[in-house]
Amino acid sequence: MLRYATVLLLCCCLLGQYAVAEPVKGEKGPQPQPAQQGQAAPSDGGLSLSVTGGTRRLRDNVRAHLSPLPTNPAERASFLFTYQDKAQEALQALGYYQGTLNPTIERKEGNWSLSLELEPGEPMRYQFVTVLLEGEARQDPAFINKLNNLKIQPGDVLNHGDYESLKTSLITLGLIRGYFDGEMVQNRLELDRDNNIANLVLLYDSGRRYGLGEVTFWASELNPDVLESMVPFEPGTPYHSDEIGKLTNSLFSSGYFQDVKVLPHPEQAEDGLVPVEVGIAPPPRHSLQLGFGFATDTQFRISTIWRTPVVNRYGHSQETRGELSQVNPKLSFDYRIPLSHPLNDQLQFQALVGREEFGDIDSNQYQAQIGRKQVSENGWTRSLYLRALLEDWSQDTLDRRAHYAMPGISFTHTRRAGPPLDPRTGFRQTYQFEHGDSALGSSQRITRFRAQLRAVFTPYRKHRIASRLDFGVNVINDDELVDLAPSLRFFAGGDQSIRGFGYQTLGPTRTVEDDDGNQTTISVGGRYLLVGSLEYQYYWRDKWRFATFVDSGNAFDINESEAIDVVTSVGVGAHWISPIGPIRLDVGFGVSEPDTPWRIHVTIGAEL
CATH class of the missing domain: 3.10.20.310 (membrane protein fhac)
Known part of the structure; x- marks a missing residue:
């Protein structure tokens, strides 16, 4: 009976296409009515739809199967012939084969509407x-x-x-x-x-499982040994698409290529091994990058980077970087030679010339270093190196100079989850050990240890915690401490240390007298460093977050005449997650000091 009613309505619909009512002069013709809640509004000559009953998932699936709705009389006629079959298909797709439809079709002032009441019944x-x-x-x-x-x-x-x-x-x-x-x-x-x-x-x-075969490189001038060292698998390794992805990432990350295409060919497999073809495009011979930046610690900064990603066919590369700023201008050179792997095993030659402010001390540094950097399978980076340092500075109205030859070792490991510029969770740890001795050409005998820890985690969607801990110790004779180069001492204060205070202005102090007899207290750095920070962040927009923090610690010496001066600051901040990384505006207040100094800090970059 329902089918006959539909046919009758269709005939009325078709006949209605040729009956056009002229509105009486001075009166408005039929106006489309706004759709009721849960309905789709019809266009002129179309039809609106309302679906009730059943679960929300069933209703949504019925609407999806009946979309798009008709927009003219011809489409409406076809829709009325097929809507029941489509609605039943929507129910059956979700397992409801016993369902029934209770349709109601209405026409008011030229507007058509279809109401479907679902009775899904028991599911299959x-x-x-x-x-x-x-x-x-x-x-x-x-x-x-x-x-x-x-x-x-x-x-x-x-x-x-x-x-x-x-x-x-x-x-x-x-x-x-x-x-x-x-x-x-x-x-x-x-x-x-x-x-x-x-x-x-x-x-x-499944049939047999194929293995990975030989890898063939096309259009590369690099030595075959360098290319093969970046292949993460041996011929015969069971095939897995992850191995293809690892090869692609290894080649891209090397910096040797501008474009990489890795193509396995199962159709060319022989003896169950799939050959892999790699098409690569070389990068520009040289590249020059110009950058601008600002941070409260270093003020405005202009940087230039000159890179030569492929110096020769053996995979050597170089990077020369120059930074011009008011606080620590420097020029550095880094030359890398691949050993067993271009990324995970490198021989590095580094040189640096720079100037830096340590509290009230201006220091000029000249440094050269040779070392081997290795990355293990579990992600730890180990560096063994020999560092030569020559440093000039002025202290106590005297010009001083010290030189060092220090073998050292460092370990670094970083893990993170989420966007690299704003990870949800992560932990970065760095440990460094160095030793200088007069027998090796150093001005003083010194043993240094430094540990830096950074962690972030997001316990709830809009709530984020960031923390850090810096620890350092110098083992040196008391009478030689005054002659220790400033870059080897420890200072606190600044954007990445204790906010609310100037860059590297905290630590042990000394009173000095100038030529006119005026006495001034200056910061000279300490033998030890211990600084911790805890910060709570709340995302009040997708790209904006509010922060409140507490920083505490100091650089200090331990002796019987002086107690450890613990400095504490609290503050608030606003952070914008920009395309280049978080831009943080923080205001810190030194609540541990009598006059409660305060300072605005602007930094760019992720915590890890």
């Missing part, structure tokens, strides 16, 4: 779910794990989308893991509509 559920494997995948841990954790289980409501996803995921997993001959041998979904039950049977025959 799986009675048996059988997924079988043939071939080498039967012994593959990844496939075994997938079968042990199927998203479809007996008793679940039938969902055709989940069923199709399961089939696709088995085939996709096979391709990812090198089962290029895999196929779905059996693919049955048996439906018993009378008893409202479904049975699923899938049989995936």
